[in-house]
Amino acid sequence: xxxxxxxxxxxxxxxxxxxxxxxxxxxxxxxxxxxxxxxxxxxxxxxxxxxxxxxxxxxxxxxxxxxxxxxxxxxxxxxxxxxxxxxxxxxxxxxxxxxxxxxxxxxxxxxxxxxxxxxxxxxxxxxxxxxxxxxxxxxxxxxxxxxxxxxxxxxxxxxxxxxxxxxxxxxxxxxxxxxxxxxxxxxxxxxxxxxxxxxxxxxxxxxxxxxxxxxxxxxxxxxxxxxxxxxxxxxxxxxxxxxxxxxxxxxxxxxxxxxxxxxxxxxxxxxxxxxxxxxxxxxxxxxxxxxxxxxxxxxxxxxxxxxxxxxxxxxxxxxxxxxxxxxxxxxxxxxxxxxxxxxxxxxxxxxxxxxxxxxxxxxxxxxxxxxxxxxxxxxxxxxxxxxx
Numbered sequence: 001x002x003x004x005x006x007x008x009x010x011x012x013x014x015x016x017x018x019x020x021x022x023x024x025x026x027x028x029x030x031x032x033x034x035x036x037x038x039x040x041x042x043x044x045x046x047x048x049x050x051x052x053x054x055x056x057x058x059x060x061x062x063x064x065x066x067x068x069x070x071x072x073x074x075x076x077x078x079x080x081x082x083x084x085x086x087x088x089x090x091x092x093x094x095x096x097x098x099x100x101x102x103x104x105x106x107x108x109x110x111x112x113x114x115x116x117x118x119x120x121x122x123x124x125x126x127x128x129x130x131x132x133x134x135x136x137x138x139x140x141x142x143x144x145x146x147x148x149x150x151x152x153x154x155x156x157x158x159x160x161x162x163x164x165x166x167x168x169x170x171x172x173x174x175x176x177x178x179x180x181x182x183x184x185x186x187x188x189x190x191x192x193x194x195x196x197x198x199x200x201x202x203x204x205x206x207x208x209x210x211x212x213x214x215x216x217x218x219x220x221x222x223x224x225x226x227x228x229x230x231x232x233x234x235x236x237x238x239x240x241x242x243x244x245x246x247x248x249x250x251x252x253x254x255x256x257x258x259x260x261x262x263x264x265x266x267x268x269x270x271x272x273x274x275x276x277x278x279x280x281x282x283x284x285x286x287x288x289x290x291x292x293x294x295x296x297x298x299x300x301x302x303x304x305x306x307x308x309x310x311x312x313x314x315x316x317x318x319x320x321x322x323x324x325x326x327x328x329x330x331x332x333x334x335x336x337x338x339x340x341x342x343x344x345x346x347x348x349x350x351x352x353x354x355x356x357x358x359x360x361x362x363x364x365x366x367x368x369x370x371x372x373x374x375x376x377x378x379x380x381x382x383x384x385x386x387x388x
Contacts, residue, residue, distance in 0.1 A: 056079045056134075056138065056162075056163050057077060057079055057080065057081075057082050057136070057138050057162045057163055058080070058081050058082065058136055059082050059084060059126055059136070059137060059138065059140065059162065060081050060082065060083050060084065061084050061085075061086055061126070062083065062084070062085045062086070063086050063087070063088050064085070064087075064088055065087065065088045065105070067085040067086065067087060067088075068085065068108075069085055069086055069087060069105075069106065069107070069108035069121055070083075070084065070085040070108070071084055071085075071086075071108060071110065071121075071140070071142075071160070072084065072162075073112035074160045074161055074162045074164075074165045074166055074167055075112065075165045075166065076165075077162050077165060082162050084140065086121075086124060087105050087106055087121075103120060103148065106120045106121055106122055107119070107120060107121075108120075108121050110142075110144070110158070112167075113158055113160075113167050113169060114169070115144070115146060117146070117147065119144045119145060119146050120144065120145040120146075120148055120176060121142050121143070121144055122143055122145065122176055122182055122183065123142070123143035123182060123183050123184065123185045123200075124140060124141065124142050124143070124185065125140075125141045125185040125186065125187055125198075126138075126139065126140050126141070126187070127139055127141065127187025127196040127198075128187070128194075128195065128196050129141065129159055129161070129187065129195055129196050129197070129198065129214075129215050130159075130161050130163065130164060130195060130215050130217060131163050131164075131195070132193060132194025132195045133194070134163060137187075138161070138162050138163035139159050139160060139161050139162065139163070139215075140159070140160045140162070141157065141158070141159045141160075141185055141187070141198050142157070142158045142159075142160070143155070143156075143157060143174065143176075143183045143185060143200065144156040144157070144158055145175075145176040148176075154171055155171065155172050155173070155174055155175050155176065156169055156170065156171050156172060157169070157170055157172055157174075157198060157200065157213055157222055158222075159198060159215055159222060161215070164217075166220055167220065168215045168216070168220050168221060168222045169220070169221075169222060170213065170221060170222035170223075170224070172200075172211065172227075172229065172230055173227075173229040173230050174200055174202065174209065174211060174229055174230075182202060183200050183201070183202045184200070184201050184202060185198065185199070185200055186198075186199040186201075187199070188212075188318045188327075189327065190212055190225070190318060190327050190329060190353050190360065191214060191225075191353045191355075192326070192327060192353065195214070195215070197212050197213060197214045197225065198212070198213045198214075198215075198222065199211070199212050199318070200212075200213070201316060206312055207312035207313050207314075208228075208312075208313040208314060208315065208316050209228045209229050209313070210226070210227070210228055210313070210316045210329075210331070211224065211226065211227035211228065211229060211230060212224075212225045212226045212227070212329065212360060213225065213227075223358065225353065225358065225359055225360050226329065226351060226359065226360035228313060236313075236331045236333070236349045236351060236362060237310040237333055237347075237349065239254050239255060239256045239257075239362065240252075240253070240254055240309075240310050240347070241253045241254075241255065241308075242306070242307065242308025242309065242335070242337075243308070244287050244293055244298055244307055244308065244337075245262070245293065246288075246291060246292060246293050247288075247291045248264060248265040248266050248271075248273070248276055248288055248291060249262055249263070249264055249265070250262070250263055250264075250265060250269075250308060250337065250344065252308070252335065252347065252367060254349075254362060254365050256362065257362055257363065257364060257365065259364070259365045261367050263344065263345070263367060263369070265285065265337065265344065268344070268345060268367075268369040268370065269337075269343070269344040269345060269369070269370050270369070270370040270371060271285065271342075276288050277289060277290075278294040278297045284338045284339035284341060284342045285337045285338040285339070285342040286338070287301070287307065287337070287338065301338055307337065307338060308335065308336070308337050308344075309335075309336055310333040310334070310335060310336075310347055311333060311334050311335075311336050311340050312333065312334065313331055313332070313333055314332050314333065314334060314346070314377060314380070315330075315331070315332040315376070315377075315380045316329065316330065316331050316332070317329075317330050318330070319350075321350075326352055327352070327353070328350045328351065328352050328363065329350070329351040329352075329360055330348060330349070330350050330351075331348070331349045331350075331351065332346050332347070332348050332349075332376070333346070333347055333349070334346055334347075334373070335347050335367075343370060343373070344370065345367060345368050345369045345370045345372075345373050346367075346368040346372075346373035346376060347365060347366075347367060347368075348365065348366040348367075348368060349362055349364075349365050350362070350363050350364045350365065350366075351363060
């Protein structure tokens with residue numbers, strides 16, 4: 001499949017943007033001290049070029065803080081320019097105002113999509129999610145919060161398809177945590193069919209959450225291909241096993257993909273031998289005595305959870321495998337022994353779309369030792385501002 005060139009783009013405050021041959025990323029966000037939330041911009045984004053013999057619609061986005069959000073019903077669009085009014089990003093000065101008043105800026109009428117009352121639209125993006133040949137972004141994807149402040153509050157992803165006059169919708173466990181945790185949206189093609197999928201992510205409680213959804217044109221559903229919040233199991237790490245061995249060794253495995261690697265707590269994990277001795281409450285990773293594994297200590301740890309386990313998701317990105325040109329979802333979790341404070345390194349897990357199961361499935365894995373893991377963590381965009 002021919003790759004789409006990516007062009008860096010930006011938008012100024014109080015301007016009207018005609019989205020021509022482009023994909024616009026939108027997400028309101030603000031980093032709050034004490035929470036490692038990546039600060040994001042409502043209107044920063046990228047332009048994606050594509051090809052097609054003809055075009056039906058052109059989305060024109062007016063992004064302005066004085067706007068009342070106005071989004072047309074796709075079913076009433078007959079082609080041509082579609083004018084959409086959205087809110088601009090939050091500024092530091094905005095936080096001098098009452099949060100409830102701020103939320104009113106993001107309220108909109110989407111009754112045509114089945115919402116009885118006005119909803120909060122905090123994130124948006126345009127993309128080619130149903131038409132792989134369109135030269136312009138003809139879909140508008142939204143993250144929606146319904147019935148804020150009530151027991152009936154719910155969250156949704158909605159894709160408005162202006163080329164075909166329809167919409168796609170699904171409820172989700174992604175959430176709007178006031179202004180401290182906004183959901184970022186991207187349009188990426190992970191299935192390889194030329195149509196972009198909706199990729200959602202946010203950081204909450206020191207963990208990255210991510211979900212990928214595709215438009216199912218047969219019944220107008222948004223199909224969940226992978227989600228850390230909407231899936232019953234964390235499928236990227238559910239098949240992981242870690243086994244402690246003699247002489248401070250650990251075997252890391254994903255049996256389903258025949259991955260196995262033996263690493264050293266000392267040489268790879270960076271632990272001192274004295275900190276690995278059982279018998280001290282201070283030694284959370286203390287499972288040995290002079291290199292001999294203490295099986296009773298291991299059994300006790302496994303009763304509580306696991307002696308070796310993957311913990312929070314620290315990084316997620318879409319990458320391309322050089323050998324096959326396949327699109328992969330790369331996820332990185334820390335590997336811990338005995339306690340979440342005792343890190344052995346990072347595990348990189350690479351998921352690829354499987355057409356048969358219609359899911360993102362684990363394809364390969366890679367271990368990174370503790371020294372390299374610390375370098376990675378300092379380089380990732382998700383955590384740069386939190387570390388400054």
